[in-house]
Amino acid sequence: MILLTFLLQTIRIAIPYLLAAAGGVMSERVGIIALGLEGMMLAGAFGAALGSYYGGNPWAGLAGALVAGAMVTAVLAVATLRYKANQVVVGVAINLLVVAATRFYLRRIFDSASNSPRVPGFGGEGAGGMFASFVNPVVWMGLAALPVLAWVLYRTPFGLRARAVGEKPEAAATLGVAVTKLRLQGLLIAGSLASLGGAYLALDQHQFSDSMTAGRGFIALAAVIFGRWEPVRVAVACLLFAGAETLQIQLQGSQMIPSQFVEMIPYVLTIVALAGVVGRSVAPAALGKTE
Structure with missing residues (x-):
């Protein structure tokens, strides 16, 4: 029972990582550094709360998250694809812009410096038990995101073109692939996935x-690098980091170790994991390069 509880909590915690990491894989596979995942997630969380608050249901929240994610992605696309700005x-x-913007609109719309009012989410008080989280459709989206992305990248013409653009954009262009258009499509997919990861947080916490x-x-970006840009490996990395966070939560409850050290566990694991793999991993050849 303890192991089952641990596994279920790990899956629940892994959902935002899985969605954001899927977006990170998509973005970096088309050659755009996914350093803005944090901002996309935060924008998605705020959009979800806003949509759910005014729409009165969590589906409106998901729509709000996608709109917010698209707005942030548009800024990123204009800067990197149109003006060839440094992607880092x-x-x-x-990330800094979204943190500031969400704080501004949180105070402006909800008259609060810390959190929004309670908003409708999936499940609610009527869903009890260990499996209550699985009532949330975003959980299933998160579990499916990386396997579906693997199929798209390796089994579809779009995926073949995306990988070509991320490796050899000049060669892809000579074969008739519209490099900028395909990178924009990849960014929009990435922004949608990352914003859904943020929406999960807001709708799960109802604010x-x-x-x-x-x-x-x-951490999702670290999982992308740790998984070597391969969706299945990235999914395993996300579950590993989520397991570390679950362990952190359980150790905090037991009070066996000082809380300051317990809180460091997920971040220390991330650093150790990256230190062991970065030197041996090979990123997409055109990652971060402007035409």
Whole structure:
């Protein structure tokens, strides 16, 4: 029973990682550095809370998350694809911009500096038991995201073109592939997936809290690198990091170890994992390169 509880909680915690990491794989496979995942997730969380609050149901929240994610993705696309800006700088700027914007509109719309009012989410008080989280359709979206992405990348013409654009955009262009258009499509998919990861957080907690993503976008990016840009391996990495976070929560409850050290577990694991794999991993050849 304890093991089952641990596994179920790990899956629940892994959902935002899985969705954001799927977006990260898509973005980096088409050659755009996915450093803005944190901002996309946070925008999706705020959009979900806003849509659910005014729409009165969580489906409106998902729509709001996708709109918010598309707006952030549009800024990223214009900066990187139209003006060829440095992708690392743009990614950092996106993250800072979204943190500031969500704080501004949180105070402006909800008259609060910390969190929104309670909003409708999936499940609610009527869904009890260990499997209550599986009532949430976003959980199933998260579990399916990386397997479906693997099928798209390796079994469809779009996936073949996406991988070609991320490796050799010049060669892809000579074969008639519209490189900029395909990268824009990849970015839109990435933004949608990452914003759904943020929406999961807001709708699961039934509110938006300031900076509620708490670095999950960066951990998802670490999972992309740790998984070597392969969707199945990335999914395993996400579950590994989610398992570390679950362990952290359970150790905090037992009070066996000082809380400061317990809180470090997921981040220390991320650093150790990356230190062991980065030197041996090979990123898409055109990643971060402008034409």
